[in-house]
Amino acid sequence: MKKNISINLQGIIFHIEEDGYEQLSRYLISIRSYFSNYEGHDEIVADIEARIAEIFSARLSPGKQVISLEDVEYLIARMGSVTDFEVLDAVEEEGPAAQPGPDASEGYGGTQAYGAGAYTTGPRRLFRDVNRKVISGVASGIANYLNVDPLWVRLLFVMLVLGIPFSHGATSFGIILYIILWISMPANAQLPETTAKKLFRDPDDKKLAGVASGIGKYFGVDISVIRILFLVSIFLGGFGIVAYIVLWVSMPEAVTLTERLQMQGDPVTLASIEKTLKDNLNMKDSNGEESAFAKLILLPVRLISQIFNWVGTVLGPLLAFLITLIRVGAGIILLVVSIGLTIALFSTFFVALGLVDESQFLVLGDFPASVFLGGFPRLGLVAGFFVGLIPLLFLIILAVSLLVKRIFLRPIVGWSMFGVWLVGLFTLGSAVAMHTANFRRTGEVITSKTIPVAQYGTLTLDAYDTNVEYDNLFIDVRAHNSDNVEIIQRAEAKGRTEAEAKQNARMISYRVQQQDSILRFDNSYEFKGNAKYRDQELNITLMLPQDKPLRLTRAFTELLPGGTFAEDYGVDKIVRNTWQATGDQLQCLTCAADTLDTEETDTGSFTSDLEVLSGSVLLDEEDYNSNTKTFDFTDFDEVTVSGPYHVQLKQGSNYSVRVRGEASDLERMNVEKLGKELRIGYTEKTIELFDVSDPVLIQIVAPNIRDIDLSGAIKADIGRITSGDLQLNLAGAIRSVADLNVRTLKVDIAGACISKFTGRAENFELDVTGAGSVDAENLQASAVDADVTGASKAVIYVTNKLRAQASGVSQITYRGNPSDTTIDSSGPSSVKRR
């Protein structure tokens, strides 16, 4: 019994006996290394292997299935061993040695035999290779000239056209270059096949399309390395995905045996490095053993190969899984996105065709799709639809292909789709060209509306939000000598003729509503039904009686173009004051008396920094749980609350303590009275930060309150409290509003509290540390002593005496005109008046 080994010679399988295999293997290695410094050694060896396969095939018969040692020996005798070849070479080397020249030093056994340029083939010429063309054979011609794989030249062109290396302009450059070359290079159908190695996708060892495997084969690198490189490059801005798709499209699949042969490069594996080193350094000592030096040199190579083997076995499955994951993930994402876009395309199409009624929800750019696409030629719409649809279909096919690892798109279908797309693009182009005729003439329609306003003292100008935003509508303001307000609308549009343009301009609908002294202007124009987009524009001029006092709303100011006001006023100031039209500007009537921001016009910068609480911090009463618990505590003037509660504190004639919330939350509450102090807290030591249950509301009414102490995450609404002295301590993350009327107010704030104070106080002592934000702009105080540290901000209103101390990066802003001020700010902190 003999053991058989199956070998593959140029794609044909042979079963060979073990001793025969060893003999053959040695023989092939010797041949390979013998020819290794010949030009085209791969080809020579491949030819010889093919011949061996042929000889072997001839020696097999139905009765003899296995190649034996004798067959191998017969083969070697017939093909000749390296010694037989050496005789030939020894002769060759005598020739050129006699006439040393530059050629002799090249060392290629192959060329030396003919001496210096024995073959005068003439200079090579650049032809278009029409035999292996894709478009016109330019790329393959260049490749033939340079003796490289045409794929590289094609990729270069694709890159020039896509403009990956350059952002702009390269596209046209690549196309122009190609056309110039197409014209200037003569065609030649006789060009030989290049001997260069070719890049093919490998169908045998593929994860996705065989790109990585093909590249690996080409460069003789391990596939895992290429796959890792692809994976890594995905994270470099998705470059890997683009590169993969480009390569997928441009690399042909190795289908025939020949192509599979051309696909394989000279493998640069570690084993081959080792072999080359051994062969070239002549590292075997006299008795055929490796010398110590050889072992030393080869050690790192062997070590690395061991490590690679190990890493390969460990990471291989993981990598395969990761690749599958990315493939499926990318497929799903692509599928969802492309289907979504397809649906959007279909709905746009139907709306545009008028099959689906006007939908305000669908907006193209700034305009509703039906308006924008209305009046566009039907054919153009259909063409545009296909121009959009085909790439989307392609994306869907690609996505499905990614998911099932098989390309569904047959070339014939693909090219047909591309053809339809081109036709569609062309038709769309013509339709757009035709459509532009609809924009040839300009028409203008002026309408004017007069509103008598003589009976009103002051006019209020307001804006109505139409919820559409096609265009920035501006209202020009002019004064005129009349008692009436006149609104002049100048609508402009394009059309095929002037009459048509005017008709299109009339499709603009714009309203001004009057409600007594209030004039309300739409903030945008709208289109009437079945309007067509013809570049409509609307200008509005508002003629106002010369000396009519005007109030402007915030929304209305947004409709005023720049330059309407003589000076730069803040919006708040505009809204606060009264105006009058003079010439084509608005003049302020009351600004002289407005002291709020005479000096600094950009007060907005501060208030926007300050977190301002507006309205109540609490929810509406009915939003709290209806489960209520009442406590009969009386005779307290101090309130201490800690925990995550909402607190409502009011002054009233008698005492009342109520809590509202879920029963479980109320159970965990601890309400007690210690002396004159009402204390409410949490019974459990741990506060559940992520408690999503309904907030608990604590409602406290007391006739007299001296001391309020809040800590934790409390929202507090402190109703109007009138008192002699009031001490307020806030710590933690408290949001509070307080309306007070006290003689001496002491406020101590620590942490990230946001608090707002209104009312009045004789003496106001404010102490803020941490990142507090205090809005006491509307708490009128006669004397203020403010001490603000950390990153806190405070706005105060002081009329008489101010002592302000800011440190850290704190800011104190005060309003009012105190006669006695002591200001102390250090570092980047500031105390400013406004």
Added chain:
Amino acid sequence: MKVENTQVQMRKGILEFCILEIISRGEVYASDMLEELTAARMIVVEGTLYPLLTRLKNASLLDYNWVESTSGPPRKYYTLTETGREFLEQLRLTWSDLVASTEYIIQNKKAQQS
């Protein structure tokens, strides 16, 4: 100076001539070429043919087409290029000259002997 070397060298130049001659008749498959050359005793071991073919092809004298084979690996069918044809033409002239010259010298020798 070994006699084998001279023999090999003589045969080698002529071998290339013979290969070009065979190919000049039309598309030829390397193995068919081998049979003819072996039968004519122009080559001893088949392995020597392939480097020669590759070299001739690299020198643009030959070209080949791949033809898929039903019974084995794809086959290379060689043809002469235009350059190859001119080259062969010159070799033919040289060959007839050589034959004439050699004949002449050998004849002279015979004449002297007789």
